[in-house]
């Protein structure tokens with residue numbers, strides 16, 4: 001993964017909002033995985049393996065009469081990509097309680113402070129789905145609960161779970177880069193109760209958790225729901241994200257098969273995050 005080549009699209013957007021937010025949501029659905037907003041619009045990154053020349057065909061907002069959106073694109077080497085992050089990664093604060101920032105940012109005055117160097121991994125809190133998962137974790141009591149962070153990316157959610165008193169915590173990602181990046185971030189935040197594991201749902205066999213957090217995507221969640229349900233203790237909490245409002249019925253339906261009862265929905269820019277109880 002460390003030699004992954006990305007393609008960067010530089011979108012100029014006039015007027016900026018809500019076009020940039022809609023554009024990011026649509027691009028996320030098409031397979032773009034990172035976004036850096038700027039004063040002209042947004043730069044969006046997609047792995048070259050995921051790219052094809054028709055990738056923008058279904059992006060509806062590009063056809064809107066209300067906004068003028070132009071773009072250029074080019075291959076991005078990993079080193080340049082990292083530099084982009086360093087230049088553009090602004091700290092975020094969720095619900096005035098939890099900040100997520102890079103090591104070179106000043107320490108903010110929030111109750112919880114997470115330091116992340118995302119490199120090539122997803123999960124700085126800038127994406128709607130990460131933001132909502134942070135909100136769920138902030139709202140729920142995790143003290144002494146065992147937690148699985150499935151699809152951990154940078155490890156940001158596992159790190160917050162530990163700060164909220166959870167232990168022990170497994171953070172799992174099938175992507176080698178995310179695995180390595182989570183290890184770094186776990187160390188950076190002095191998290192002592194997190195085990196980072198490289199793999200997919202097959203590594204969960206025989207494991208049990210009080211809380212499962214999975215911010216991945218609709219299809220993987222549907223595919224692995226049975227495993228999550230098997231791994232969840234009685235009265236356990238399941239938090240899911242990485243999909244849209246339209247996907248809720250199919251996700252709920254799959255959960256119902258395993259007696260997972262819907263509790264709460266959070267929503268941001270059409271992305272949603274759901275809580276279920278076992």
Ligand SMILES: C[S@@+](CC[C@H](N)C(=O)[O-])C[C@H]1O[C@@H](n2cnc3c(N)ncnc32)[C@H](O)[C@@H]1O
Nearest residue numbers: 122123130151152153173174175178200215216
């Ligand atoms: C949307 S990101 C979420 C990252 C982080 N948890 C957050 O909330 O910001 C999804 C992550 O899931 C990982 N992933 C995708 N499919 C997976 C699978 N089948 N098993 C484990 N990890 C997976 C990806 O590598 C990616 O890091």
